[in-house]
Amino acid sequence: MRTRTPVLDAPEAPRPSAEEAWQRLHPRMIVVSVSWLVGPAVPLLGAIFVARDLLNAHGLIVLGSYIVVAGVQAGHEWVRYRTTRFRITDDKVELHAGLFFRTDKSIPRDRVRSADLTANPVHRLFGLAAVKVGTGQHTARSEDDELVLDGISREQALQFRALLLNRSGATNPDGSAASPALPVPLARMRWSWARYAPLTVTTFAGVLAVVTGVSKLLDTLGLDITDSGTARDVWDWLTSVPLALAVAVVAATLLAVGVAGSLVTFAEAWYGYRLEREPEGSLHLVRGLLTSRSVSVAERRICGVELTRPLPLRLLAAARLNLLATGLGGHSARFSNPAQLLPAAPLDSAHQITADVLDETSSPITQAALRGHPRPALRRRLVRGCLLAPAGAAALAGAGAGTGLLPWWTVAAAALLTAACGAPLARDAYRGLGHALHGDYLVVRQGTFVRRTVALRRDRIVGWTGRQSYTQRRAGLCTLTATTAAGRGAVRIRDIGVAEGLGLADAALPGLLRPFCDPPAEDH
Amino acid sequence: MPHQMRQSPRDGSEAFPDAAAPGLLSAPGPGRRPDRRAVHWWLTQNLLVVVPVLVGVAALALMPDAPSWLWPAFAVLCPLGVGYALLTPWYRYRVHRWEASTEAVCATSGRFTREWRVVPFTRIQTLDTKRGPLMQLFGLSAVTVTTASAAGPVTIEGLDKDLASALVRDLTERVRALHEDGT
Numbered sequence: 093m094r095t096r097t098p099v100l101d102a103p104e105a106p107r108p109s110a111e112e113a114w115q116r117l118h119p120r121m122i123v124v125s126v127s128w129l130v131g132p133a134v135p136l137l138g139a140i141f142v143a144r145d146l147l148n149a150h151g152l153i154v155l156g157s158y159i160v161v162a163g164v165q166a167g168h169e170w171v172r173y174r175t176t177r178f179r180i181t182d183d184k185v186e187l188h189a190g191l192f193f194r195t196d197k198s199i200p201r202d203r204v205r206s207a208d209l210t211a212n213p214v215h216r217l218f219g220l221a222a223v224k225v226g227t228g229q230h231t232a233r234s235e236d237d238e239l240v241l242d243g244i245s246r247e248q249a250l251q252f253r254a255l256l257l258n259r260s261g262a263t264n265p266d267g268s269a270a271s272p273a274l275p276v277p278l279a280r281m282r283w284s285w286a287r288y289a290p291l292t293v294t295t296f297a298g299v300l301a302v303v304t305g306v307s308k309l310l311d312t313l314g315l316d317i318t319d320s321g322t323a324r325d326v327w328d329w330l331t332s333v334p335l336a337l338a339v340a341v342v343a344a345t346l347l348a349v350g351v352a353g354s355l356v357t358f359a360e361a362w363y364g365y366r367l368e369r370e371p372e373g374s375l376h377l378v379r380g381l382l383t384s385r386s387v388s389v390a391e392r393r394i395c396g397v398e399l400t401r402p403l404p405l406r407l408l409a410a411a412r413l414n415l416l417a418t419g420l421g422g423h424s425a426r427f428s429n430p431a432q433l434l435p436a437a438p439l440d441s442a443h444q445i446t447a448d449v450l451d452e453t454s455s456p457i458t459q460a461a462l463r464g465h466p467r468p469a470l471r472r473r474l475v476r477g478c479l480l481a482p483a484g485a486a487a488l489a490g491a492g493a494g495t496g497l498l499p500w501w502t503v504a505a506a507a508l509l510t511a512a513c514g515a516p517l518a519r520d521a522y523r524g525l526g527h528a529l530h531g532d533y534l535v536v537r538q539g540t541f542v543r544r545t546v547a548l549r550r551d552r553i554v555g556w557t558g559r560q561s562y563t564q565r566r567a568g569l570c571t572l573t574a575t576t577a578a579g580r581g582a583v584r585i586r587d588i589g590v591a592e593g594l595g596l597a598d599a600a601l602p603g604l605l606r607p608f609c610d611p612p613a614e615d616h
Numbered sequence: 617m618p619h620q621m622r623q624s625p626r627d628g629s630e631a632f633p634d635a636a637a638p639g640l641l642s643a644p645g646p647g648r649r650p651d652r653r654a655v656h657w658w659l660t661q662n663l664l665v666v667v668p669v670l671v672g673v674a675a676l677a678l679m680p681d682a683p684s685w686l687w688p689a690f691a692v693l694c695p696l697g698v699g700y701a702l703l704t705p706w707y708r709y710r711v712h713r714w715e716a717s718t719e720a721v722c723a724t725s726g727r728f729t730r731e732w733r734v735v736p737f738t739r740i741q742t743l744d745t746k747r748g749p750l751m752q753l754f755g756l757s758a759v760t761v762t763t764a765s766a767a768g769p770v771t772i773e774g775l776d777k778d779l780a781s782a783l784v785r786d787l788t789e790r791v792r793a794l795h796e797d798g799t
Contacts (some may be wrong), residue, residue: 570643609643
């Protein structure tokens with residue numbers, strides 16, 4: 093038996109709203125939805141055409157199943173189109189969808205915290221867009237937090253966004269309530285930022301994806317690359333030249349593919365990047381070449397920022413910037429990282445935009461004097477880096493040696509190598525730990541492979557949590573968590589001294605903890 | 617209301633100047649325990665898991681061509697399982713505490729990893745009451761206080777069901793009186 097008492101929405105009689113007509117998604121959406129089938133069709137037909145003399149039963153089965161999948165998908169999309177309806181009434185947004193499994197969603201208008209527009213290339217080709225309406229609440233059922241209208245015309249989508257975000261103008265159905273004042277630009281695209289793009293993990297991931305994707309496709313079609321004349325010529329050449337040269341050529345080729353891939357990804361994601369503050373105070377971000385992304389966040393939803401610096405970017409004084417805001421950082425993968433404010437860019441730009449976004453004269457991240465953490469925190473990191481990680485590496489190498497793949501001396505080598513890397517990384521991780529209260533902000537820094545600095549507005553902290561594992565208790569440390577409605581829902585301060593952490597929590601939200609912090613009462 | 621009971625000794629601590637405070641704070645130790653019946657509830661829960669497992673192992677060992685290591689395994693599992701089932705309810709009863717002050721709710725929990733959570737009334741979004749079949753048998757309820765954050769619900773387990781509904785009623789009134797948006 094469960095009872096849920098929503099304490100915020102006092103039950104009021106549902107006032108009879110003017111009955112708005114239900115609307116459908118745009119019929120062109122059916123075409124858009126099945127368009128992804130064109131993607132596999134091109135290489136499939138191309139490969140079959142090129143290698144038609146090699147075609148066997150395997151290839152025919154793949155082709156046949158493709159046609160079946162296409163038919164089923166088209167039928168499914170037609171049913172989806174016929175059964176999906178939505179409407180925006182005076183006080184809520186409603187979406188009904190599904191034939192066998194109905195989902196009826198409704199979000200009260202005054203709960204709408206964000207309305208993000210996105211349009212992938214196919215959407216744009218057909219003049220459509222998707223609107224994601226977010227509430228910034230995290231309930232146990234996370235899919236309840238948001239409502240996606242995928243496939244309405246672009247003009248309609250723009251109107252909706254204006255209508256939903258501009259609550260004062262809610263009576264104005266055409267969304268023209270926006271004041272004539274112009275938005276203030278905060279940042280624009282700079283192509284010089286592209287130099288940081290290859291330094292990300294996506295470079296290597298991109299190479300891997302290309303290589304595995306191509307080999308998978310050839311494999312699925314039953315084509316053997318060794319049958320191809322060109323491939324054999326390349327292989328023969330590689331085996332004829334000295335080994336070092338061959339390795340260098342292969343490495344250079346993969347690197348070139350990776351760099352090119354990361355540059356293309358960067359250009360696609362950040363082309364036309366524009367960050368501006370709209371007259372009513374909300375932040376508006378536009379970016380994207382093929383898939384255009386547009387994110388609006390009302391000013392009162394902004395909770396802070398997160399400065400992210402992966403190891404390569406730290407060496408080059410560069411950083412990425414994410415926004416912490418209620419309703420952002422949700423669960424839908426289709427809106428790729430809507431909270432990212434800035435691609436990898438020089439630190440100065442990141443700090444400047446931090447200050448602009450938070451509406452401060454200078455970034456709290458640069459201003460705050462961070463306090464380090466007690467020495468036992470270093471010991472914990474050294475134990476992890478110099479004992480646990482080498483043990484793990486040795487276990488892996490041992491498994492390899494046990495199956496006869498590796499010689500036995502690799503066990504010791506792996507352990508020693510990991511320990512040698514672990515010690516400086518552990519020291520770096522310890523130096524990275526820091527926390528401070530600066531004005532209205534809680535500033536927390538941590539991490540070594542990816543160093544994150546979070547500046548969170550104090551009045552956005554919705555609670556404090558403290559955790560102490562057994563080893564932390566022995567060391568007099570704890571992990572203090574400021575819970576918030578933004579981002580992943582929590583800002584963790586790892587391995588802070590217990591008394592210091594409680595002092596910080598008490599200073600951030602005065603009077604909250606104090607009543608509980610007396611020496612515990614005697615047992616009754 | 618039971619929440620007012622511990623007010624008097626607390627007010628004194630407010631008198632300390634803030635500057636001297638940080639060193640003085642100790643980890644939050646809310647004052648109220650779960651209902652005594654919670655021990656029985658946890659015990660029943662544990663036994664419902666442990667006893668069938670042990671019986672199953674014993675039954676397997678009694679089969680004619682059972683592997684010979686089953687009896688030693690049973691001999692090791694038996695004291696471990698029974699010890700776990702009998703002792704953990706008392707341990708949980710000792711560490712699980714809660715309290716509602718004039719501004720916030722606090723609860724502690726955890727066996728090996730200790731945890732405390734504090735949520736101010738102004739940030740409470742929903743109050744969930746849960747009563748499973750076993751809990752109904754023992755007349756208990758669990759109250760979960762949720763906020764706008766995915767990370768910070770405060771759960772108070774093993775409350776007397778009347779106390780739980782009174783608590784929910786009382787908290788609801790107080791939060792509505794504060795009337796804030798919760799984010």
